[in-house]
Amino acid sequence: MHHMVTTLQPGPFVDSLCKKPTTNLDELRQRAAKYTQLEELREHKSRVRVEDSSDKGKEKEKERPSRPAIGRGDKHTKIRGPWFMRYTPSEC
Numbered sequence: 001m002h003h004m005v006t007t008l009q010p011g012p013f014v015d016s017l018c019k020k021p022t023t024n025l026d027e028l029r030q031r032a033a034k035y036t037q038l039e040e041l042r043e044h045k046s047r048v049r050v051e052d053s054s055d056k057g058k059e060k061e062k063e064r065p066s067r068p069a070i071g072r073g074d075k076h077t078k079i080r081g082p083w084f085m086r087y088t089p090s091e092c
Helices: 002-006 012-019 025-063
Strands: none
Touching (some): 002 012
């Protein structure tokens, strides 16, 4: 068992095995499976966060209307319009 543990890469799983050594191979397999599930869950959560943050950035781009180019020296520039459709909420 000791030789097997020494060949593993450093990390939380190896730290756990050093703190509380296993007594047989079945116990080692069970603990390895639990740490594998934990790592997969963390990886999944980090992927979801990255996807959510990129989706929010796309939504913000869609919400903001584009401004026409003004004052750049172009002969065919558009006249500047209002930035927002409404500036204050309408009262009913």
